[in-house]
Amino acid sequence: MPGKSDGLLVGLSMGTTKITMIVAERDPRYPDGVHIIGFGNAPSRGIKKGVIISLRDAQQSVVKAYQDAQSITGISARRLRDTIVAFNAMDVRSVLTHGMVTLGGLDSKPVETSELERAIGIARGKVALRNDTYPLHMIPVRYAIDDNLVEEPLNMSGSRLDIDMQTVSVPVTHVKNVRTCVEKAGLRVKGLILKPLASSLGSVFQEEMSAGCISICIGGGTTGIVLYEGGRASHIMSIPIGGDHITNDLATVLQISLYEAERLKRRVFDPAYSDDMLMRGGVDLNVASDVITARLEELFNDYVREALSEYNLQLFPGGIILSGGVSFIPGLDRMLSEILRMPVRQVNEPVYSMPPGLDNPAYVSSAGILRYISSIERDPYLFMKADEQFKSQINNNDLEAEQENNNIVNENNNNQLENLPPEEEDYPEDDDEYYDDENPRGSFGDFMRELGERFKNLF
Numbered sequence: 001m002p003g004k005s006d007g008l009l010v011g012l013s014m015g016t017t018k019i020t021m022i023v024a025e026r027d028p029r030y031p032d033g034v035h036i037i038g039f040g041n042a043p044s045r046g047i048k049k050g051v052i053i054s055l056r057d058a059q060q061s062v063v064k065a066y067q068d069a070q071s072i073t074g075i076s077a078r079r080l081r082d083t084i085v086a087f088n089a090m091d092v093r094s095v096l097t098h099g100m101v102t103l104g105g106l107d108s109k110p111v112e113t114s115e116l117e118r119a120i121g122i123a124r125g126k127v128a129l130r131n132d133t134y135p136l137h138m139i140p141v142r143y144a145i146d147d148n149l150v151e152e153p154l155n156m157s158g159s160r161l162d163i164d165m166q167t168v169s170v171p172v173t174h175v176k177n178v179r180t181c182v183e184k185a186g187l188r189v190k191g192l193i194l195k196p197l198a199s200s201l202g203s204v205f206q207e208e209m210s211a212g213c214i215s216i217c218i219g220g221g222t223t224g225i226v227l228y229e230g231g232r233a234s235h236i237m238s239i240p241i242g243g244d245h246i247t248n249d250l251a252t253v254l255q256i257s258l259y260e261a262e263r264l265k266r267r268v269f270d271p272a273y274s275d276d277m278l279m280r281g282g283v284d285l286n287v288a289s290d291v292i293t294a295r296l297e298e299l300f301n302d303y304v305r306e307a308l309s310e311y312n313l314q315l316f317p318g319g320i321i322l323s324g325g326v327s328f329i330p331g332l333d334r335m336l337s338e339i340l341r342m343p344v345r346q347v348n349e350p351v352y353s354m355p356p357g358l359d360n361p362a363y364v365s366s367a368g369i370l371r372y373i374s375s376i377e378r379d380p381y382l383f384m385k386a387d388e389q390f391k392s393q394i395n396n397n398d399l400e401a402e403q404e405n406n407n408i409v410n411e412n413n414n415n416q417l418e419n420l421p422p423e424e425e426d427y428p429e430d431d432d433e434y435y436d437d438e439n440p441r442g443s444f445g446d447f448m449r450e451l452g453e454r455f456k457n458l459f
Contacts, residue, residue: 008075009034010083011369012062012182013198016221016244017325018044019061020358021069022366023080034370036355040069049221049240050088050195052177055184062185077186084191084373086198086365087178088222089170092238093133096141099123099163111145111153111161116381123165134172136194138384140165141234151231152379168194168236191385193372195365196224196236201375202368203323203347203361204228213318216304216336217364218326220244223299225307229315232382239303241295243326249291254284264288296332300339308340319343325362 009024021040027033042064046057070077099122103109120140129135143150145158153161175192182189200215210231217224223239243265251261319342322333333344349359350367358366375382 008079009370009373010080011086011366011373012065012083012187013086013195013363013365013369014047014058014062014178014181015044015088015195015219015365016047016050016242017219018042019065020363020366021065021080021083022358022369023069023073023075024370034352034374036352036370038069038073038075039355039358039366040065040067040072041357042068044220047221049090049242050219050238051090051174052181055177055181058181059184062182062187066185066187081186081188082190083182083187084193084369085178085182085189086193086195086369087174088195088224088238089174090238090240091133091171092194092196092236093129093169094235094237095127095129095167095169097123097126097165097167099126099165101161103159103161106159108146108157108159110155110157113154115161116153119161119163120165120381120384123163124167127167129167129169132172133169134175135167135169136175136192136385137168137197137236138165139168139233140381141229141232149230166234166236168197170194193369193383194224194236194238195219195222196226196238197233197383198365198368198372199224199323200226200228200233200321200368201371202350202352202364202366204321205351206231208318208321208345211318212316214308214313214316214320214342216320216322216324218242218299218322218324219362220325223304223324225304227311227316228318235311237307239299239307241299241303242324245299246292246295246326249295250288253287253291292329296329296335300336304336305339313340313342316342319345321345321347323347323361323364327361 007025009026011022013020013022019042022036023038023040024034024036027035042061044058045061046052046054046059047061052058066077066080069075069080073080099119101115101119101122103111103115120138124138127135140163142162142164143153144162145153145156146160147162148158150156153163178192179189196215196217199217199219203217204213204215209228212230213228215224215226215228219242221240221242221244223241225235225237225239226233227235247258247261247265250256250264251258254261254264256264320336320340322336322344323346326332327346333346337344347361347364349361350364352367352370353359354363354367372383
């Protein structure tokens with residue numbers, strides 16, 4: 001079972017600012033429940049904008065999180081080895097394809113597993129990808145029986161089954177580097193999940209998914225967007241802008257080091273520091289406010305709104321669910337709501353009860369990995385690997401061409417990972433100082449309340 005070893009559920013979240021290993025076990029009180037028994041945390045090195053740039057440094061960070069999880073849980077390293085890994089990637093692409101099968105001619109009949117897999121196989125066979133991309137997820141976004149939408153087609157009767165399926169692909173080099181990094185740290189990769197998807201699963205309630213909503217998670221190096229329609233993820237995107245850009249902007253404008261800029265950003269967001277204290281420390285609040293506002297306005301106006309421009313936002317009555325470390329900024333929900341003209345819910349804590357220190361929106365991806373494992377245990381067709389082979393045999397002659405093409409695509413995808421030339425372990429070093437933009441924060445001081453009012457009056 002993916003991510004499940006000796007009764008344990010283990011996930012590894014690889015971010016720009018931190019690496020987190022989460023360890024849980026089944027909670028028998030709930031059919032879909034998990035009980036988190038420990039975690040490991042380490043500063044993230046060698047990762048910039050969500051992508052590994054130094055394999056050696058990233059590996060050391062994974063090792064530290066791995067060792068931290070062993071120390072906190074008291075569980076042996078062997079039992080924690082098998083893990084599901086959440087990671088970011090640039091150039092995330094989603095392709096929607098269609099599959100259709102007849103069920104029994106003129107007479108309706110219940111949908112069987114073999115017929116569902118035939119429809120999935122046809123949709124999968126129509127996916128055409130570039131040679132340098134790897135299909136990471138296959139997600140059925142719509143089922144219909146005799147043109148009527150259904151949530152779960154198995155055992156429902158009809159004469160025709162249709163499926164619309166989203167295939168999410170990422171650069172194959174990103175996948176290879178993540179696997180190499182994690183395995184050299186002593187772990188075994190039992191599955192991979194794109195971090196925006198993990199973050200959405202860790203922050204969005206099922207009712208919001210069913211109504212239709214948009215998950216936006218702003219982390220240290222990237223902003224992930226996932227659209228939900230009818231309870232299923234219909235599109236996944238990643239924007240290479242996050243909280244570290246605020247730090248860089250403060251350093252540039254105020255002419256201070258990145259370390260000092262990160263300290264300033266933390267103090268500005270920390271309720272222990274009042275406006276008077278910051279000003280006595282030489283902080284120009286007006287300049288700092290303008291810098292933060294400008295960067296967030298750019299993110300929401302020029303990137304998020306542009307990414308969503310091709311969608312009818314009225315089809316997402318569940319609104320926007322905002323999470324990630326940067327979502328702590330007060331007034332951010334009002335700003336985003338004004339720009340997109342949609343209701344916004346700021347996440348206070350992940351969907352699962354998390355240990356102290358992880359019970360905030362900066363750790364939604366860790367909770368999302370656990371929910372991902374539970375989801376695929378309950379429904380193996382909810383999130384599928386593109387190279388997954390089904391047990392049932394396809395005997396319908398009408399599908400022969402599609403299935404042959406599908407096998408070729410899968411073989412090429414596997415060969416991409418196996419035949420890439422070996423890469424050097426040392427990549428260009430990241431000159432940025434370490435910053436942990438996703439540290440937990442509570443309520444904010446007078447300055448941030450004033451900043452929230454400025455957000456409100458921007459538009």
